[in-house]
Amino acid sequence: MKKRFLSVAVGVLAVSAMLAGCGSGAAKSDGGADTQKSAAESKSDESKSDTATASGDALRLINGKIEIDAQLKKAAEKFKEKTGQEVVIESLGGGVDIQGQIKSYKAADNMPDIFVIGGDGDYANWTDMVADLSDTEFAKNTDFAYKDKATGKVVGFPYAVEGYGITYNADILEKAGIDPASLKNYDAFKAAFEKLDSMKDELGIQAVASVAAEAGQMYWSTGNHIFGYYYTGGLERGDNKYFDMAMKGELDDARLAEFADMTELLFKYADPQVLVSGTYDDQLALWAQGKTAFITQGNWIDPSLPTYNVTFKAGLLPLAFTKSDMTRILADCPSWWCVYKDGKNVEGAKAFLDFLATDPDAQEILVKEAGMISPYTNSTIEPETPLAVSLKKYVDAGETSSWAWSNMPEGLAQNALGLVFDSFAKGSITKDNFVTMMKSTMADYIANNKK
Known part of the structure; x- marks a missing residue:
């Protein structure tokens, strides 16, 4: 696909070159x-x-x-x-x-x-x-x-029906004196992350969050799931206004800036090795072994928890990246x-x-x-696994937002967005570069992949 180069920092130019070289063949499923x-x-x-x-x-x-x-x-x-x-x-x-x-x-x-x-x-x-x-x-x-x-x-x-946002170890949060119900916006998450980071030795954790952003294997987690909160996080079901804008090649400046703040927070307090080179297995194992308080995955990890002999209590929260409260979780097929x-x-x-x-x-x-x-x-069958039980409370209360990201053009996460997240995680670009690149990358991909 053709990409136009960005005139920002050298690190940005390097990533743009990567984007320019993306093949246009069949992409991996973005599911x-x-x-x-x-x-x-x-x-x-x-x-x-x-x-x-x-x-x-x-x-x-x-x-x-x-x-x-x-x-x-x-x-x-x-x-x-x-x-x-x-x-x-x-x-x-x-x-x-x-x-x-x-x-x-x-x-x-x-x-x-x-x-x-x-x-x-x-x-x-x-x-x-x-x-x-x-x-x-x-x-x-x-x-x-x-x-x-x-x-x-x-x-x-x-x-x-599955749901995701940010999954927490309830035992760690309780020990740190943090009520998960209070984590409804960016400022609350920032304060909680800072507190947890200051208590790492006391809590016996390796990092605050388990996040994986390596583009080759984890583009689906960053370019689909995490960025999916930009599209519809906090919105009523069926409200796709930001997604519809994106599919025209446009991103909302104010919302994207808030999203970038949360992305920076996640990356700053993540385990650095898992963040830049970890696989899904690495990310899951780190959290399931009690070495982080949070993981950026959803209730699909439930079947794996017995493998790690997980005994701690756990639950799901919306990835509340906005300054205002966000109480809806992303849930869909x-x-x-x-x-x-x-x-x-x-x-x-x-x-x-x-x-x-x-x-x-x-x-x-x-x-x-x-x-x-x-x-x-x-x-009439009710779920019994911890994260499914947590998710069902949101579903039953009508506190869910749609997965608009599943309707993205084929390959958008794999061939474009995931690479930008990867560069941000590695420190190759700044937060301002991340915002600029997400906008230009989205515009370029949509323009070059119109049916």
Whole structure:
């Protein structure tokens, strides 16, 4: 893609050169945590062996949420027990180019029956190839289904509601005399971070926060999730005014300045090694082992907590970067599953999705074992994992904001925004440079990627 160079500091010029050299090929999925493979969460190459041993009559589902691989396979076994229909779960993660992989399947005439999309950017690849799911049972029981904007037809199955902001270790905060309920704005977070930093030895922590900003593997966390708060943080559901501005190549100066302040705060009080070179595993382990008070991840880390023998209390807070109070947390579907309309068993694929949404055994697995919140009004299963329980309080109270970032153009986080966060984390650019570069990078990417 073409990028114009920025006439600011030398460090800025260096990063702009990186941006100028971005390839324009298929980007990795920007589905955030869906794309990540934790060593504590999954076995290597499971999806390959599953595909190789699948019978010719089996349904095949491409899942981008690697941390629920085992639970999905358990649900698939339940479905087979009840219907006789085999379903093979092929989970992709660890930085895999999910959309590129699905495109390669299409080119090889090897499309799965069910495949994942992360939002409008991904859906644009498959608009003419998805089955209409409007007549399904699941579609009658949720407000979170993905709909084709032109036709209004339901085309995407929502398997969960997830939420994120900043996750805290309640035991550490209690020991420091900090009430998490008081952390509603930037000034409150700043005071809390400073206090925690001054008490590191007493609290036995290594840093205040576990943050990872290395662009190669963690662009989804910075360019999608953290920057997602700029788009819709604190806004009512469906209010996308700042996102709509961004998709025209424009960012709001005052809001971006506040966001930059919070980003600087997170980076200043993060563990420096994890910040600039850490993987998702590194980031999670640091917090789960009680070495930081905060982590910039969401309730999808719940299934991993037993692996680290986590016993401390934990909860979620909005990433309240504004001077005014922010009480809404970002919560939405992390991605959706579509049915390939020319597949060998479209009705069977629909039946499996209905099973996941309506069968009590399936909902038990997805909610209690996978640690997710059901998007289905007919489900009576309550979550039990700590962060899902915390998130559900926001959902039940109507204190949530939408995930507008999932509708960004494909590759925006990976090929552009993540690189700017990376440079800021490494100290290559200043906070003022960060603001300038975010504005110019957004404008350039949107201008050069118009459909």
